[in-house]
Amino acid sequence: DAGVIQSPRHEVTEMGQEVTLRCKPISGHNSLFWYRQTMMRGLELLIYFNNNVPIDDSGMPEDRFSAKMPNASFSTLKIQPSEPRDSAVYFCASQEGTGKRTQYFGPGTRLTVL
Amino acid sequence: EDQVTQSPEALRLQEGESSSLNCSYTVSGLRGLFWYRQDPGKGPEFLFTLYSAGEEKEKERLKATLTKKESFLHITAPKPEDSATYLCAVHPQGWEAAGNKLTFGGGTRVLVKP
Numbered sequence: 324d325a326g327v328i329q330s331p332r333h334e335v336t337e338m339g340q341e342v343t344l345r346c347k348p349i350s351g352h353n354s355l356f357w358y359r360q361t362m363m364r365g366l367e368l369l370i371y372f373n374n375n376v377p378i379d380d381s382g383m384p385e386d387r388f389s390a391k392m393p394n395a396s397f398s399t400l401k402i403q404p405s406e407p408r409d410s411a412v413y414f415c416a417s418q419e420g421t422g423k424r425t426q427y428f429g430p431g432t433r434l435t436v437l
Numbered sequence: 438e439d440q441v442t443q444s445p446e447a448l449r450l451q452e453g454e455s456s457s458l459n460c461s462y463t464v465s466g467l468r469g470l471f472w473y474r475q476d477p478g479k480g481p482e483f484l485f486t487l488y489s490a491g492e493e494k495e496k497e498r499l500k501a502t503l504t505k506k507e508s509f510l511h512i513t514a515p516k517p518e519d520s521a522t523y524l525c526a527v528h529p530q531g532w533e534a535a536g537n538k539l540t541f542g543g544g545t546r547v548l549v550k551p
Contacts, residue, residue, distance in 0.1 A: 327480070365541055365542070365543045365544065366481070366524065366526075366541040366544075367541075368538060368539065368540075371538065379538060414480050414481075416480075424468075424469055424486065424528060425471070425483050425486060426471075426483070426539065427483065428473075428480030428481045428482070429480050430478075430479055430480050431478075431479070431480050
């Protein structure tokens with residue numbers, strides 16, 4: 324299996340622009356998680372989906388952030404408009420449900436907002 | 438509120454010098470405690486899951502243990518390739534219905550010098 328796939332790996336954009344991050348979970352995994360990692364705050368859960376349905380989005384920092392999972396093999400995290408404080412590494416992770424509780428992480432997208 | 442504290446923040450070891458990393462946690466009820474390894478520029482890589490006090494797991498030079506308030510990751514005779522950031526995370530009770538909602542600690546950066 325290719326593991327969790329994220330794109331792009333690096334994104335540099337200017338303040339005010341829209342940013343879309345993409346994730347393909349491991350085939351057969353039915354839970355998907357979006358995290359943000361910064362030096363100051365560490366690894367924070369933003370939102371997670373189970374069977375394509377958002378379960379908990381309490382970690383989403385502001386209305387500028389939105390996430391979708393239109394099908395079992397694809398999810399997006401969108402920031403509109405982006406701000407410099409959104410600069411971070413964004414990770415996607417997936418998990419196989421029903422007793423198997425290990426989350427497997429993708430390689431991350433490093434976002435820089437100028 | 439669930440809290441996870443890791444210590445020390447950074448650890449410098451000579452090759453072969455064994456040591457331990459600490460993960461202290463405060464949760465309403467523990468469903469599982471996870472250890473991950475993270476290399477620079479990569480996503481966290483799963484190492485262990487511990488479910489109950491007294492449980493131990495080993496993998497090569499790493500051994501994880503769990504008590505009711507903390508977990509230790511013991512590194513025996515480390516090698517330079519063990520250099521990484523080690524993260525622990527807790528899965529509190531109440532979230533088993535739909536995936537894991539993990540709370541991560543800040544990590545311990547380990548550098549093993551030859």
